[in-house]
Amino acid sequence: DQQVKQNSPSLSVQEGRISILNCDYTNSMFDYFLWYKKYPAEGPTFLISISSIKDKNEDGRFTVFLNKSAKHLSLHIVPSQPGDSAVYFCAAIPSTSGTYKYIFGTGTRLKVLA
Amino acid sequence: GAGVSQSPSNKVTEKGKDVELRCDPISGHTALYWYRQSLGQGLEFLIYFQGNSAPDKSGLPSDRFSAERTGGSVSTLTIQRTQQEDSAVYLCASSLSGTSGYEQYFGPGTRLTVT
Numbered sequence: 001d002q003q004v005k006q007n008s009p010s011l012s013v014q015e016g017r018i019s020i021l022n023c024d025y026t027n028s029m030f031d032y033f034l035w036y037k038k039y040p041a042e043g044p045t046f047l048i049s050i051s052s053i054k055d056k057n058e059d060g061r062f063t064v065f066l067n068k069s070a071k072h073l074s075l076h077i078v079p080s081q082p083g084d085s086a087v088y089f090c091a092a093i094p095s096t097s098g099t100y101k102y103i104f105g106t107g108t109r110l111k112v113l114a
Numbered sequence: 115g116a117g118v119s120q121s122p123s124n125k126v127t128e129k130g131k132d133v134e135l136r137c138d139p140i141s142g143h144t145a146l147y148w149y150r151q152s153l154g155q156g157l158e159f160l161i162y163f164q165g166n167s168a169p170d171k172s173g174l175p176s177d178r179f180s181a182e183r184t185g186g187s188v189s190t191l192t193i194q195r196t197q198q199e200d201s202a203v204y205l206c207a208s209s210l211s212g213t214s215g216y217e218q219y220f221g222p223g224t225r226l227t228v229t
Contacts, residue, residue, distance in 0.1 A: 046219075091157075102149075
């Protein structure tokens, strides 16, 4: 039972264009959503987050959008740079867990072409 | 400052042997988490420590898996009688607290291969 889904395993985008990474979830009881970026042979690093009471959060080139009615989360990267090439994981924190246990999606590999 | 470190970075073991994976969290972080990533899968939660106690062990896949944390710092994940399906990257993360400050900092992982 995959509660957090990233249906696109990979995405290629030209440098300077927008990258849009998508994430769907099935549980309405998530408090926070996060995006992590992972380079090969490194652990995931935190990128940006959004509370379930908001619908948008922006940090520089990165914007996360939350559509609660559709149970959909997206990460926009504008403009995309070659250094953004990595695997991106969305994660959710259930409000009922009592702990900050992340539930991760399967990841989307982004390749930004120079 | 030092981040989360894990050792070994790679471990190859024969089926049926026991393995120990180590995690050194960021100094001062009271919460520690273990996850694993199997091929083609997302990161799967295994266990959470707050200090030395483990209030959430719900992700441990079987009784062959155990973990401990001593001195509120270093943690060891032990897999007994390893099986081929245990092959994965095991990731450790820490955060300031398990009940607030939700950003988790991850180590580089230990790649376990069971032959």
